[in-house]
Amino acid sequence: MPDRKGLSFRSDYFDDSAAWRALAGLLEDVFGIDVTVLDRLGGPDPTSVPFAWFDGAGRCIANITAFSLPLVVDGAFVRAAGLQSGAVRPEHRGRGLYRDVMESALQHCDAEGFEAVALLTDTPDLYRRYGFCALAQHRFTGSAPAGGRAGPLRRLDTGSEADMTLLGRLLDGRRPVSDRFAPLRQKEMFLFNAALTPDLRLDLMEEANAVIAWQVGEDGGFELLDIVGAHIPGLADILASLRIAPPRVSVRFAPDHLGWAGTAVPDTDDMVLMLRAAESLLPKRPFALPPTAGF
Numbered sequence: 153m154p155d156r157k158g159l160s161f162r163s164d165y166f167d168d169s170a171a172w173r174a175l176a177g178l179l180e181d182v183f184g185i186d187v188t189v190l191d192r193l194g195g196p197d198p199t200s201v202p203f204a205w206f207d208g209a210g211r212c213i214a215n216i217t218a219f220s221l222p223l224v225v226d227g228a229f230v231r232a233a234g235l236q237s238g239a240v241r242p243e244h245r246g247r248g249l250y251r252d253v254m255e256s257a258l259q260h261c262d263a264e265g266f267e268a269v270a271l272l273t274d275t276p277d278l279y280r281r282y283g284f285c286a287l288a289q290h291r292f293t294g295s296a297p298a299g300g301r302a303g304p305l306r307r308l309d310t311g312s313e314a315d316m317t318l319l320g321r322l323l324d325g326r327r328p329v330s331d332r333f334a335p336l337r338q339k340e341m342f343l344f345n346a347a348l349t350p351d352l353r354l355d356l357m358e359e360a361n362a363v364i365a366w367q368v369g370e371d372g373g374f375e376l377l378d379i380v381g382a383h384i385p386g387l388a389d390i391l392a393s394l395r396i397a398p399p400r401v402s403v404r405f406a407p408d409h410l411g412w413a414g415t416a417v418p419d420t421d422d423m424v425l426m427l428r429a430a431e432s433l434l435p436k437r438p439f440a441l442p443p444t445a446g447f
């Protein structure tokens with residue numbers, strides 16, 4: 153690591169609460185996102201390993217955080233890491249601090265034997281030099297299937313501790329929502345994203361013991377974001393249980409477990425999913441990372 157006057161390099165510092173708060177300050181200032189919300193949801197992902205520069209006053213100047221993001225891709229387990237919380241304070245940009253923390257994080261991922269590293273960014277050009285390539289993501293749209301079986305359903309309340317404990321348990325034991333591409337687990341970011349998405353509905357199908365994460369789409373249709381459970385119910389049963397008959401359905405992950413096939417439409421989101429992995433590990437068919445797993 154180069155010597156940077158007045159700055160100290162630190163990694164794996166989340167057990168130091170002042171340093172964690174300093175990172176939260178950096179992310180608040182750069183992105184306007186309050187990650188201390190995680191503190192009341194059980195804390196950041198315990199697999200997180202942050203790499204950062206701090207100044208003499210204890211301010212976090214530059215950071216990137218690696219975490220374990222096991223994936224299923226085309227039916228096979230992929231030992232992947234994710235990178236998140238990448239930022240440099242404006243007054244310190246352009247002097248290689250981001251390169252320092254990125255190189256440290258990637259060395260860590262390689263040393264830990266991760267086969268793939270994933271990130272989401274609106275500046276993909278920044279990451280090509282590190283071996284990342286952009287992957288197209290898709291939505292799956294079509295008309296709603298009919299004839300499903302309606303079962304009992306209960307809306308979960310993100311303000312209820314009991315409901316969040318139940319959701320946490322389901323997140324721990326979930327089946328990947330797609331075999332084409334999905335995280336195996338992603339508890340902390342799911343809870344964080346749910347807390348930050350006021351329009352998100354979390355409905356528990358009580359017999360299937362699966363939580364349906366959905367919202368009303370921009371076109372007034374049904375937008376399915378994720379399903380959390382050991383068993384994935386079919387789309388027809390989901391709609392029957394919700395007692396809705398929407399004009400259109402849009403699914404934000406490959407619907408291979410839903411007993412329904414929509415049309416894959418390329419996503420035009422500003423955030424691009426990038427992967428640093430051998431060609432053979434890249435998904436071969438249209439897919440998307442569920443928005444609830446966004447990081």
Ligand SMILES: CC(C)(COP(=O)(O)OP(=O)(O)OC[C@H]1O[C@@H](n2cnc3c(N)ncnc32)[C@H](O)[C@@H]1OP(=O)(O)O)[C@@H](O)C(=O)NCCC(=O)NCCS
Binds near residue numbers: 246247248249252275
């Ligand atoms: C993007 C950001 C982290 C770069 O920080 P930085 O300290 O200025 O970066 P560095 O000085 O280490 O530059 C590393 C390299 O990236 C390049 N780079 C910087 N910003 C870039 C951008 N937006 N697009 C493409 N390349 C970029 C630099 O030219 C440099 O190239 P070089 O190694 O060939 O000289 C910083 O500008 C930032 O925090 N921006 C806001 C938040 C953000 O965009 N985070 C990352 C997105 S997920």
